[in-house]
Amino acid sequence: MNQSELPELRIGPFTVKLPIIQGGMGVGISMSGLASAVANEGGIGVIAAVGLGMLEPDFNKNFREANIRALRREIRKARALSGGVVGVNIMVALSDFEELLTATAEEEVDLILLGAGLPLKVPQILSPDRVREGASRLVPIVSSDRAAAIILKSWEKAGCFPDAFVVEGPLAGGHLGFKREQISDPDHALEQIVPEVIRAVRPYEQKAGRCIPVVAAGGIYTGEDIFRFLGLGASGVQMASRFVPTVECDADPAFKMAYVNAAKEDLMIIDSPVGLPGRAIRNRFLEEVGAGVKKPFKCPWKCLRTCDFVNAPYCIGLALTNAKLGRLDDGFVFGGANAYRSERITSVHEVIQSILAEYHAAAERDVRLHRREPELSVAGGCGETSGF
Ligand SMILES: Cc1cc2nc3c(=O)[nH]c(=O)nc-3n(C[C@H](O)[C@H](O)[C@H](O)COP(=O)(O)O)c2cc1C
Structure with missing residues (x-):
């Protein structure tokens, strides 16, 4: 492989030419479009x-019923619009996680990404055989080697293994798998935790008899960032914020413009009612909540098991749905630490072209700097170091 070309990403039977997973974005930000x-x-x-x-x-x-119906419809729409690889992100902390997981597996979606919690019961919900041989490949999202090791041990006992991991660092958008004080601690930086997770996963590749790729996420914005994380051993990256200000993103234009208009200092850490910190773009709604204002609501479904909905100053599901629909006075916008870098609404094609050019430039710079042979692959990911 030529070093200035992006390597493919392989997860189970699926191979994509770009090692980029678009991060799942609720509520309604990444749908079939x-x-x-x-x-x-x-x-x-x-x-x-x-x-x-x-x-x-x-x-x-x-x-x-409404959640399942809408999810099945979006999966089928995405299938009709693309013959490429499509996944579904399901938050483990959701009160209807089991039903969503079962419905997604029934739809035989290519990948199921399991975020916001430890997916320890998945082999029991789907059956170990279905995890091993089912059409959907399973990818837990973790924020530490400890979490990866707990999942690996627990799934091994059930006789199966994940197909890949996403490691999400503290610069991500949305809910974060860190305590507030860990967010700026260099020990928890993505550059630190990616190699740690790879080390935790490698021994299990021998047991599984196959490669278990590790994908880096959180604050990855340019092709140069991708080059850096592949150099650290990741097999690919997950990117979310960079895809928000695109015509294809499923949010209202006002949501996308919140990204375009944001300044670096507008990205702030909030304490979400679900008991986790989150990264969002500062606006009047968040300032009022920060000043102690309560936004009355009726909780129709207790979406997240960890939500303290009796004492919560607002309903996060409602606030995020309002934002998706462009009603930003009654909600707010989640975004990664680099969300402020977009200058206009563009297309997914343009974003990818720009990422390819950035990656190419970074790889060329690296060749010049280290006088490497351009044919040498940068990626130390799966296959390079694990023998699969
Ligand atoms: C608007 C928004 C909504 C998100 N919603 C979810 C979600 O529903 N489930 C999840 O696991 N992660 C969610 N995330 C996290 C992303 O999938 C992704 O891992 C992370 O944002 C990557 O960092 P980046 O935005 O800097 O690229 C969300 C992120 C954003 C910006």
Whole structure:
């Protein structure tokens, strides 16, 4: 492989020409529109399962049914729009996680990404055979080697292994798998935790008899960033914020413009009602909540098991749905630490072209700097070091 070309990413039977997973973004930010556009460009497009039913007319009466119905519809739409690789992101902390997981597996979506919690019961919910041989490949999202090791040990006992891991660092958008004080601690930086997770995963590749790729996420914005993380041994990257200000992104234009108009210092850490910190773009809603204002709501479905909805100053599901629909006075926008870098709304194709050029330039610089042979592969990912 020529070093200035992006390497392919292989997860189970799926090979994509770009080692880029588009991060799942709820509520309703990455649906079939964005996911199919990224898949058509040769990356992996991801639909976020959380709260899709909030956009259905009968949501208040039948939230579980509405969520499943809307998710199945989005998966089928994405399939109709793209023959590429499409995944679904399901948050483990959701109160209807099991139903969403089962429905997604029934739809035989290519990848299921399991975020916001430890997916320890997945082999029991789907059956170990289905995890081993089912059409959907399973990819837990972790923020530490400890979490990866707990999942690996627990799935091994059930006789199966994950197909890949995403490691999400503290610069990501949305809910973060860190304590507030860890967010700026260099020991928890993505550059630190990616090699740690790779070390935790490698011994299990021998046991699984196959490669278990590790994908880096959180604050990765340019092709140069991708070059850096592949150099650290990642097999690919997951990127979310860079895909928000695109015509294909499923949010209202006002949501996308919040990215375009944001300054670096507008990205702030909030304490989400679900008991986790999150990264979002400062606005009046968040300032009022920060000043102690309560935004009254009725909780229709207790979407996240960890939500303290009795004491919560606002409903996060409602606030994020309002933002998706462009009602930013009644909600707010999640974004990664680099979300402020976009200058205009563009297309997924343009984003990919720009990433390819940035990657190429970084690789060329590296060749010049280290006087390497250009044919040498930069990637120390799966296959390079594990023997598979
Ligand atoms: C608007 C938004 C919504 C998100 N929603 C989810 C989600 O529903 N589930 C999840 O696991 N991660 C979610 N994330 C995290 C992303 O999937 C991704 O891993 C992370 O944002 C990567 O960092 P980046 O945005 O700097 O590229 C969200 C991120 C954003 C910006």
